[in-house]
Every structure is written in structure tokens, then in C-alpha cells.
Amino acid sequence: MKRLNFSEEPRDIWVVAETHAGKLAPLTLELTYGARTMADLMGFYVKVALSGSDVTDLASQLFPVGADRVYVADDPRLAEFAVEPWLKVLSDLFVSQPPEFAMLGATSIGDALAPRLAQRFGAGLISRCVMLKVDDFERAFVGRRAAFGGEYYEVLTTAGAKSHFATVLPDTFGAPYPDASRYGEIESIAVNLDGVVAKIKTIGPVDYALPAPKLKNARRIVSVGRQVGDIDAAKSLATKLGAELAGAREAIDEKYIDESHVVGVTGERVSADLYVALGIRGDTMHTYGMKGARYVVAVHPDPDAPILKQADAAIVGDPAKVAKELIELLN
Amino acid sequence: MKIVVCIKQLLDPRGITVNRKAEKVFVIREEYVLDPASKAALEVAEQIKANAAAIEIIALSVGPARVDEALREALARGADRAIWIRSDSNPDPKVITNLLAAAIKQLGPIDLVLCGDRSLDTGSGEIAARLAEALDWPQILRAAKAEVKGRVLAAIVQHSGFVAVETPLPAVVSIIAEAFSGQHANGGRLMDAYKKWQVETWTTEDLSLSEDDLRTSTIKKEDAFPPARQPGTKVRNAKDLVVMLKQEKIIA
Numbered sequence: 208m209k210r211l212n213f214s215e216e217p218r219d220i221w222v223v224a225e226t227h228a229g230k231l232a233p234l235t236l237e238l239t240y241g242a243r244t245m246a247d248l249m250g251f252y253v254k255v256a257l258s259g260s261d262v263t264d265l266a267s268q269l270f271p272v273g274a275d276r277v278y279v280a281d282d283p284r285l286a287e288f289a290v291e292p293w294l295k296v297l298s299d300l301f302v303s304q305p306p307e308f309a310m311l312g313a314t315s316i317g318d319a320l321a322p323r324l325a326q327r328f329g330a331g332l333i334s335r336c337v338m339l340k341v342d343d344f345e346r347a348f349v350g351r352r353a354a355f356g357g358e359y360y361e362v363l364t365t366a367g368a369k370s371h372f373a374t375v376l377p378d379t380f381g382a383p384y385p386d387a388s389r390y391g392e393i394e395s396i397a398v399n400l401d402g403v404v405a406k407i408k409t410i411g412p413v414d415y416a417l418p419a420p421k422l423k424n425a426r427r428i429v430s431v432g433r434q435v436g437d438i439d440a441a442k443s444l445a446t447k448l449g450a451e452l453a454g455a456r457e458a459i460d461e462k463y464i465d466e467s468h469v470v471g472v473t474g475e476r477v478s479a480d481l482y483v484a485l486g487i488r489g490d491t492m493h494t495y496g497m498k499g500a501r502y503v504v505a506v507h508p509d510p511d512a513p514i515l516k517q518a519d520a521a522i523v524g525d526p527a528k529v530a531k532e533l534i535e536l537l538n
Numbered sequence: 539m540k541i542v543v544c545i546k547q548l549l550d551p552r553g554i555t556v557n558r559k560a561e562k563v564f565v566i567r568e569e570y571v572l573d574p575a576s577k578a579a580l581e582v583a584e585q586i587k588a589n590a591a592a593i594e595i596i597a598l599s600v601g602p603a604r605v606d607e608a609l610r611e612a613l614a615r616g617a618d619r620a621i622w623i624r625s626d627s628n629p630d631p632k633v634i635t636n637l638l639a640a641a642i643k644q645l646g647p648i649d650l651v652l653c654g655d656r657s658l659d660t661g662s663g664e665i666a667a668r669l670a671e672a673l674d675w676p677q678i679l680r681a682a683k684a685e686v687k688g689r690v691l692a693a694i695v696q697h698s699g700f701v702a703v704e705t706p707l708p709a710v711v712s713i714i715a716e717a718f719s720g721q722h723a724n725g726g727r728l729m730d731a732y733k734k735w736q737v738e739t740w741t742t743e744d745l746s747l748s749e750d751d752l753r754t755s756t757i758k759k760e761d762a763f764p765p766a767r768q769p770g771t772k773v774r775n776a777k778d779l780v781v782m783l784k785q786e787k788i789i790a
């Protein structure tokens with residue numbers, strides 16, 4: 208492979224675009240806008256690599272959100288995403304125009320391409336950023352990534368690397384403010400896919416059940432901990448609400464639930480509309496799994512139980528008694 | 539046929555607490571466990587072995603001496619060989635990949651490499667795709683299941699369902715943590731893993747790598763914290779709760 212020459216400063220921030228159903232992905236517009244903000248700070252250009260089939264007409268939509276130049280690889284063989292051809296196109300582009308900074312979406316496409324590009328070009332890479340900035344002193348990316356499912360963040364830097372890549376989750380930069388007066392250039396690039404074979408063949412949709420899918424998809428959950436008091440009251444409430452019964456890990460010891468019904472770090476991450484936690488203290492190991500729930504009700508006898516601070520509605524009291532009252536009220 | 543499973547050891551989440559107010563992660567008990575996604579990868583390897591003859595599973599882990607424990611658990615979970623790739627510095631995904639790839643090349647023809655898709659703690663989710671690049675193999679990411687029938691056939695997560703894909707061997711496949719069944723390691727094998735079997739040790743000197751291969755390109759600066767959570771609304775009793783749930787349109 209041709210060696211990259213980083214002695215001549217590139218002074219660009221690149222965005223790798225994605226399209227869906229003939230439209231630019233909203234995340235691509237957001238990243239281009241984020242790149243613009245960074246580029247203005249650094250005195251850089253924003254360049255976008257747009258690959259696909261029949262995508263040339265979309266390029267001009269990138270100017271109002273901040274692109275200075277869009278490189279378009281428009282080829283029927285790029286109609287569907289496949290690792291090898293896309294990698295070849297981007298790699299050829301980045302060999303001819305070494306990027307100092309490049310952003311991809313933290314999507315299945317970005318997750319497949321960014322690590323390979325970073326490995327190939329020896330770039331620093333911060334994956335799945337929820338915050339991303341350029342450090343203008345170090346000339347590097349500084350990004351935040353969730354640790355332990357978002358309990359806290361790790362702040363990472365690519366300082367010292369010769370080029371800087373990141374994949375970015377939606378809502379990191381916020382909705383773009385388009386500026387209709389902005390303009391830019393479109394350059395179509397020659398696509399050379401000689402000898403490149405897409406090695407993954409898609410066969411089609413399959414039915415597959417993960418070991419414990421029921422809880423994950425449940426719309427309502429009644430979840431019990433050691434302090435539930437009366438498990439039968441909790442079970443009746445679950446029946447009344449049409450909810451799945453689940454619990455904290457400690458509830459297994461009490462034989463309230465089995466291994467497949469634990470919510471938390473070592474169990475399921477749920478996304479129910481209603482999560483009723485009865486007698487669960489709310490250790491972070493547990494609350495990790497409940498964060499995706501829309502509305503959390505917690506009942507615990509101890510006013511200092513951490514779960515009461517995280518619930519949307521918190522009752523200090525006897526969980527079984529509250530459960531029985533709820534059943535009465537719902538009848 | 540030979541399958542390599544890359545396993546990561548991480549700080550037991552039960553041993554840490556995060557104090558958002560103090561903006562600090564407190565390590566109460568420094569204990570380490572096998573990353574759930576790595577466990578899922580081991581389980582897939584074991585399933586492949588159960589359905590085919592003459593398969594050797596080799597577990598690899600990069601890290602300090604403590605990863606010995608993770609490797610012995612891998613032996614208990616069906617691995618035939620376990621290799622500790624010694625690294626006392628703080629390797630980033632690039633360096634971990636270079637070490638793993640060098641070991642895989644040295645192990646001679648390997649047919650399949652399995653990784654976790656993303657580890658639980660501060661997972662980069664980069665290792666599988668980076669390995670595919672380093673080995674110049676195809677990659678299948680986010681698989682819940684994988685089978686080998688001359689080629690590798692996998693069910694990958696796409697949108698809200700699963701899609702079957704296949705690729706020729708050799709290949710790298712990453713397995714999602716959710717695929718893990720929750721099965722405990724076999725007790726008898728766990729005893730053997732400590733008493734009878736060995737963990738091999740390889741150092742960076744055993745792997746022909748350049749200084750550049752071992753230089754990190756992404757480093758951790760610090761931790762950051764989301765604002766302390768807003769306390770929820772205190773509700774006096776079940777009656778008020780029902781009113782609130784109706785207001786929020788959660789119950790009719």
C-alpha cells in the first residue's frame with residue numbers, strides 16, 4: 208500500500224456519509240454540522256465522502272449544513288452496504304487525501320468500517336462518542352463514551368496519533384442549523400473495485416430467540432427484591448397489570464424468580480413502559496438494567512433506599528401493602 | 539479445525555459504585571470477572587465443538603497476570619488451550635488487536651476467531667473488526683449464534699430482528715452478550731482447570747511486532763459523570779399513585 212504522507216498538513220475534517228432509502232441519513236447531516244463547528248474553530252475544511260448508487264443528487268444537501276466539498280462515489284455496485292467494497296472506496300480516497308480528522312456514525316456501518324480504517328491507517332479512534340470535540344492545542348479528538356451502560360463516561364483522546372477518527376452516536380451535536388447561503392463543490396471519484404469481493408452473503412431474515420427475550424420486550428414489569436414482603440401480592444399485581452414478573456438478583460435466593468428473570472448488569476436490560484420495583488434497594492447493578500424503562504414506580508420501606516431517588520414515582524412503605532391496595536384500586 | 543476465542547477480563551461491576559455528586563468511581567472490592575460478551579463467544583465455540591468432530595478451541599487473553607483466572611474459566615467452559623499474552627502496560631484496542639493477530643498467525647492455520655461484540659465495562663466494540671483488518675479476513679459483527687458447515691453461518695442482529703448471513707472461512711465473528719445462556723462453568727472442569735491444566739504464557743517478545751505496533755493511539759484522559767439524577771416525585775400512597783399513572787397515560 209502507498210505510504211501516507213502526513214508531513215503536508217491536510218487541514219480537513221471528514222465525514223463518512225450514509226444514505227437510507229434514497230435519502231441522506233439524519234445522522235450524516237448532524238455529523239456534517241458538528242464537523243463545521245469544529246472546522247470553524249480550527250480553520251479547516253469539511254469534506255464528506257458519499258458512497259452509494261444514485262447518490263450524486265443528494266450531495267448538494269450537505270452544503271447548507273456545513274460541507275465544503277463532497278466526494279461522491281456513485282456506482283451501482285455500492286447500492287447495498289458491504290464491508291469490502293466500501294472499505295476499498297474509502298481507503299483509496301484516504302490514501303489520495305490523507306484525513307487528519309474523520310467522523311463516522313456509530314451505526315452498524317460505522318462500527319464495521321471505522322475500526323478497519325483506523326487499524327489500516329494507524330489512526331487513533333474513539334468509538335461510540337456521546338460527546339466529541341477537537342482539542343485545538345493537541346490537535347486531536349477528545350470524546351466521551353459510556354462506561355458500564357452509562358453509569359459514567361470515559362474521556363478518551365487521540366493525542367499523539369497521526370490521524371484522528373471517531374464514531375458518533377445520534378444527538379451528540381444536536382439538530383443542524385442549515386445555512387442556505389453556504390455553497391461547496393462536488394467531485395465525483397473513480398470507483399475501482401477490481402478484485403474486490405463482498406465476502407458476506409445475506410441469506411435472509413431468520414427467527415431466532417435469545418435465551419431470555421420475554422423480559423426485554425415486556426411492556427410492563429413488576430420487579431421484586433428481597434424486601435417485597437409478600438411475593439403473592441406482587442404476583443397478583445403483575446397479573447392485574449398484565450405485567451411480567453422480574454426481580455433483583457437477590458430475589459433468586461428467595462426463590463421469587465429464576466435466573467432468566469433478573470434485571471441488571473448480569474441480567475436483562477428492559478425497556479418497559481411501566482416498571483414497578485417492589486422492595487428493591489436499587490443497587491447500580493440493578494438500576495443499570497432498568498434505565499430503559501419509561502416510567503419507574505418504586506416502593507421500599509427504607510426511605511434511604513437509592514431506588515426511591517431514581518423512580519418517577521416513589522413511595523416509602525410496605526411494598527406488599529401498596530401492591531394489595533393497587534390491586535383493589537384497579538379493580 | 540481450530541477456533542480462537544478472544545476473552546477479556548474486567549472489573550466486577552458489583553465491586554464498584556459510582557458517586558455522581560463526588561464525581562468519582564469508587565472501587566470497593568477489586569475483583570475481576572470474565573466479560574459477558576466473551577462468555578457468550580466461548581459458549582458459541584463450545585456449541586460448534588459439540589456439533590463437529592476434532593475441533594480445538596484456543597482461548598487468548600491480553601492483560602496482566604490476573605487474566606490467568608479468566609483463562610482458567612475459559613478452560614472450564616470448554617477451551618482446550620489457554621494462552622496468556624502478557625501485557626503490563628495499558629494497551630488500547632489497536633495494540634490489543636496487534637497482539638492477538640500476531641498470536642493467531644503464530645498459532646498456525648486458524649479457521650475461526652470469535653470475540654465478544656462489545657465488553658460490558660468500557661467496551662470499544664472495535665476488536666473484531668480490527669482483527670478482521672489485521673488478518674485480512676471477512677467479519678461478521680453482532681451475531682447471536684454461529685454455526686460452521688464448511689463456511690460460517692450466523693444470525694446477526696439487524697433492526698429489531700435477526701438476519702442469516704454466511705461467509706467463507708477463515709473469518710472473524712463477534713458475539714453479542716445477550717446470546718449468553720447464563721450457564722455456569724462446569725464444576726468438575728473448573729477444578730481441573732486449576733489443578734490439572736496449564737495456562738501458557740506468551741510475551742510480546744514471542745510475537746514479532748514492531749515498536750509502532752505496540753504504540754497506543756487512543757488513551758484515556760479521565761472519567762466524566764452525568765449530573766446527579768433528579769429525585770423522583772414522592773408519592774404518599776397507592777391512591778395518589780393510580781392518579782399519577784393515569785395522568786401519565788400509563789394505565790387507562
Ligand SMILES: Cc1cc2nc3c(=O)[nH]c(=O)nc-3n(C[C@H](O)[C@H](O)[C@H](O)COP(=O)(O)OP(=O)(O)OC[C@H]3O[C@@H](n4cnc5c(N)ncnc54)[C@H](O)[C@@H]3O)c2cc1C
Pocket residue numbers: 431432433434454455456457458469470471472473474475486487488489490492493496550551552
Ligand atoms: C457479579 C454481580 C452481578 C450482579 N448483577 C445484578 C443484576 O444484574 N441485577 C440485580 O438486581 N442485582 C445484581 N447483583 C446484586 C446487586 O449488587 C444487589 O445486591 C441486588 O440488586 C440487591 O437486591 P435487593 O435490592 O433485592 O436486595 P437488598 O434488599 O438490597 O439486599 C442486598 C444485600 O443486603 C443484605 N440483606 C438485606 N436484607 C437482608 C435480609 N433480610 N437477610 C439477609 N441479608 C439481607 C444481603 O447481603 C443482600 O445481599 C449483582 C451482584 C454481583 C456480585
Ligand SMILES: Nc1ncnc2c1ncn2[C@@H]1O[C@H](COP(=O)(O)O)[C@@H](O)[C@H]1O
Pocket residue numbers: 543544545546547573575576579598599600601631634638652653654655656657658660661662663664665666
Ligand atoms: N485484552 C483482551 N484480550 C483478549 N480479548 C479481548 C481483550 N479486550 C477485548 N477483547 C475481545 O474483544 C471483545 C470486545 O471488547 P471491547 O473492545 O472491550 O468492547 C471482547 O469481548 C473480547 O472478545
